[in-house]
Amino acid sequence: MSKELEAIEQIGKQVESFKATLGEKADAKAIEKLTSDIETLSKGLESMTEKEIDKSIEKINTSLETMHKQVEKLLEEQAELKEKSGDTAKPFQLVKTEDVESFVKATFEGTTKTANKASIVIKAPETFGYPTFFTGGGSTDITAFTGRYVDPKLYERKRKRNLILDHFDIQVINVPTLIYLVKIEVGDTNPTSGDPGSAAWILSGAAKPKRSFRVTTGVAEAKKVAIFGTVEDKLLRDVPSLENWIREDFMDEMKEAINDGLLNNNPSIDPNAPLGLKTNAVQYTATPAYDNLIENPNYIDDIIAAIAFMAYNKEEAGIVFISSDVYYRIMHLKATDGKWLNNNLVYVNSQNELYIAGVHVVWADEEDVPSANILVVARDLGFKIKAYGSMVFERGLNGTDFREDKTSYRGYQEFLSYIPENRENSVLYDTFANIEAAIVLTTP
């Protein structure tokens, strides 16, 4: 076979391919004519003149070119329809079948292209933008296309400082009852009020002074703080972080309850909670050096007077708790001449810890120590706190949980607290007004 005949055969195959692609949109007459032209050229290749061959080839090429453009256009239309196929609405038709048919009909008259006689107006491409790109309204989740980042932190209200758990040593014991021993100095003849006697200087050979004391016990029972909640299993399965959130929430709630009970509770009012630090705390009374002798007292004077009161009562102040409000008020107290009251008695160290007269001053939440109040605890604190076992958080099935696909959570811990009566001076809780009323210099 000559090279020319091979080329004509390839052209024939191309026409068949176009015909298959265009399907129903193909112009049967035009294709038939084109096929016929190709066949004529193939058969008459040897008998036709060069001029006739050129003319025939030109005619075939023109028809092929037109058909190729049709195929390209059709493929574009199909791609566009495919993009819109996600929509539940009817597929959008850019060009209708009848438009293409009329276009092909008008474009080809016989084998001659008459493009000037027909046209199809194609809609101009729209701008891709948020308002139109995502269709389907609320049922379309845009983040499925854009992606999203979930901040793993669960934001919650900021909890207050925990005065008890942050500042007091709590030893863990393994029994629920605690007995503490108290020494009572009384005489051997009258066990309640007699003179216990004491050591004394004596003459050699003289009778030695008697000494006696008694002992007694105090008791503290463990009090339980607890919390409970039930969750559907499905929720636990679907929200993987939920159990951690429950744990943290239960722990935080219990810590707040522990702080509140061990700080404020009076067992006469709530016997289920332990003794609170403030309950048996002493009030301020003026010591001789302060007794209505301080001119225009301010917070610093009040705090030093409270420290002095503890020292006078043989206790050494360890921490002074005041509200955050008063804490910062102290920072800018000024003397009558306008100068800052920033002397060696009042200083802030490099860790922003305030010391007044060498005693650490700590700010507490307004709920625990209101702005009007001051709480001072001794370095060797008479108020003792023990925990009976560690804090527990555990899950289990409760009641109808198993039947109803639920899981229950519980948290609990037990505490004991006490202060021997002879160490009550180791905690002072009073108002600034009471201290100032006792120390203020008043003109007669």
Added chain:
Amino acid sequence: MSNRLDNTRVVIFTEDYNPTGSKVLYAKEVKHYIHKDTVSKLEAKKVKLKATEFNEKAEVEKAKKALEESKKE
């Protein structure tokens, strides 16, 4: 009764107590809980006030009732 409650007096001032003229320490007609020694000194200064002993029983009952109410909520 603890030392604290035994020594506390419930004081109501009939007029604001302002010993220096620059700061009211005790507002009038409000309950103040003051140590008995300080109350004695105020009384000695002829400060107009009415002091009563701390009624622990009544205060505890009141607080118990409030606690019960808060648990109902």
